[in-house]
Amino acid sequence: MRRESLKAIRDMGIEPYPHEAFEVNTFSADIKESFEDDKAGEFENLKLAGRLMSKRGKGKAMFAELQDKKGRIQIYLRRDDICPGEDKSLYNLLIKRHLHLCDFIGIEGFVFRTGMGEITVHVQSFKLLSKTLRTLPVVKKDAEGNIYDAFTDPEQRYRMRYVDLTVNEGVRDVFVARSRTISAMRSFFDKKGWLEVETPILQPIHGGAAARPFKTHHHSLDIPLYLRIANELYLKKLIVGGYDGVYEIGKMFRNEGMDRTHNPEFTSMEIYVAYRDYQWMMEMTEQCLEAVAESVMSTTKVTAGDNEIDFKGPYPRLTMYEAIEKHTGFDISEMGEEDLRKLCDKLHIEVEPSMGRGKLIDEIFDEKVERNLIQPTFITDYPIEMTPLAKKHRSKEGLVERFELFVNGKEIANAYTELNDPIDQRERFEEQLKLAERGDDEAMAMDEDFLRALEFGMPPTAGLGIGIDRLVMLLTGKKSIQEVLFFPQMRPEKRDTEEEKED
């Protein structure tokens, strides 16, 4: 086994986990991109380090593949180069026998092209940098790109993401895209002069969204605290405080079901800009997403499933009523709760008695419209009942100034002209309390400190939230949120524990 190899290596006087730095001076992909046969002389004394990903022994020589952060490159080791003297044990024992797949090695050598035409590093000196003790799955690929023995079990991949990242091609790229998405967005906002802030994750009142929270307890205060389901109210308090643009990119926590689009913790971006409204925010959203797609994928066009999606603005805008009329043929703008209930019946949509007018409209939209919105589309002007934190529509009775952006049949962003009238806000919270009494367990709780802040005055403000995980899913063409989270939530692994309970 590998532990025996470890001992054998130490017995040879070689430290399998050396301390010294190994300074690389190039990467695999750089060599492959820039190598030209008539300039081979420029590709000498190159130092690379990484994991050994394949081994093809040829007796007194060997081909192998080294994987570094940029990809893989073939390396060629010859016994008489590695061991110029009489003692051939370094090659015979260390390399041939005790070097295993996924061990970390450092090499120095020059580049050449083999008879088969592959750009290869001819190794002149070799160092073991770190020994692995576990056998890793070996993924092989043939000339046509067919993959064999891939490490595919999703459970294993998510539980041992380090293995997934190492052996499965392309997995690391997804997370590079994720990181770039966030930094592109951050730099877009920073250039506008808006301030990145951090607000509490532990909150005494979980406000700003409709969802079940995680509950915890603070010992010395002896109070319950909730992991935030949203940060909206805190960010608006900062607008009250005088910043004219604040945003936060961070984790939210919702104690709800898990599936391929939901993880208990997820990353959201929320931004609030003073003296703006939702019309302006739609333009800003277009520019932002265009810039992000351009920066992450080098194009505004991405492929998601069977659809090609273009993030280039401007995006079509439809009101909620228009969208429903377009996809069902019914004009619901004048319908009351009873008529809507009948319509839902006719459309075979299940509803519950606790649902009010807004919730019914939401149901129709979810059932009949949402999945059809493939290209980025703004849906605007929502019923007031569903959105207690948005400002009433400037001209349309019963509506609020809100938009959601749908892409590939999924909501990706949500925004309002923020409600800054403290009296109206208090009434809206009271409406929510009534909904709660009716049995709507998602209704929002009253937040007195937030109301107090509004009473001190908040400028007209536009706010926007974007689900970062889902945006990354779109940009990378992944169908599940687990594919864009390093460590998606899983049930704890069952370990072999001794039974010690005796009653």
Place this chain on the structure above:
RNA sequence: GAUCUCGUAGCUCAGCUGGCAGAGCAUCUGACUUUUAAUCAGAGGGUCCUGGGUUCGAUUCCCAGCGAGAUCACCA
């Protein structure tokens, strides 16, 4: 939370109607100094997810549990 499907070697998977547990890769031994899914010769490797039941006999059939995936419900 509901329904369906799956769980066999380190990885990918066969295993028929119930009859001694299988393959490829990986690992180990040997050969091979430009191979590339390297090749050739040999070897080792299993709590068939767990616990019950039916049976002469269960990886296979039945029940329960655990874990995962898909679909749905809810949400972002």
